[in-house]
């Protein structure tokens with residue numbers, strides 16, 4: 001079949017942007033700023049080990065967060081509060097080793113930055129030098145602005161985190177939606193502006209109404225990363241075990257913002273049972289798994 005098109009349209013790269021980009025160099029804060037200017041949305045996932053991080057890196061996820069949610073997921077605590085800087089450092093080093101392209105961001109855990117800017121710099125420096133992360137994240141808006149400013153001045157990119165900040169679960173008395181009511185909305189807007197002014201390169205908005213998150217996203221020059229913050233954020237993050245259907249939620253009910261894109265808990269349980277049945281029944285190992 002002959003086709004009489006005057007000229008072959010130049011082959012359009014399938015995904016020109018951050019997600020699925022082909023370059024093997026690490027994603028940088030400049031790439032994220034450029035994506036906001038292009039109006040391009042991007043995904044972020046947590047990771048806590050090298051093998052899982054490699055899967056997400058190969059899938060083209062541009063930013064991986066070694067979240068202090070490791071407390072709930074990897075370490076078996078019922079909150080993020082007990083997580084230590086050494087735990088985040090060890091798992092961050094594994095995630096960096098497992099990845100080639102993703103920017104790896106490490107959470108500063110509870111107690112590692114609240115004393116002030118100098119403590120924050122000591123903790124963040126430890127993560128950069130010992131684990132090799134490209135950026136750190138810390139919770140708090142106006143209350144954390146001095147910490148953010150010193151880290152950024154010292155050359156460490158900072159992702160901020162406002163709205164629901166789980167390290168304050170005891171102060172919040174749970175995980176309530178943030179920014180409801182005029183006073184709370186005004187405070188959240190001040191927090192978002194404060195972290196941008198302090199030099200943060202992005203800000204997580206956690207459990208914020210979709211309307212307020214949209215307003216914050218329009219009002220900031222830096223990208224917003226939503227979790228339970230509606231569809232208008234520049235980026236979206238989920239805890240990977242929630243995203244993949246691995247998390248065992250207390251009472252079996254997941255938070256409203258979670259969408260499961262897989263059934264890993266069932267799949268892994270089925271694999272373990274099939275292995276166990278084969279061992280008990282003598283079907284494994286078979287001849288082809290044996291040496292002579």
Ligand SMILES: Nc1nc(=O)c2c([nH]1)NC[C@@H]1CN(c3ccc(C(=O)N[C@@H](CCC(=O)O)C(=O)O)cc3)CN21
Nearest residue numbers: 069072073080166175176177239242247254255256257
């Ligand atoms: N596995 C996991 N996923 C997370 O998203 C996560 C963690 N762990 N650990 C740290 C925090 C805790 N997070 C949570 C935990 C519970 C709700 C929750 O139950 N929210 C209610 C809304 C409550 C309200 O209506 O005020 C919901 O239904 O979403 C939200 C965030 C988010 N973070």
Ligand SMILES: CC(C)C(=O)C(=O)O
Nearest residue numbers: 046067068069107204
């Ligand atoms: C959910 C994200 C934003 C987080 O802080 C974590 O995983 O610890």
Ligand SMILES: [Mg+2]
Nearest residue numbers: 067068069107
């Ligand atoms: Mg966290």
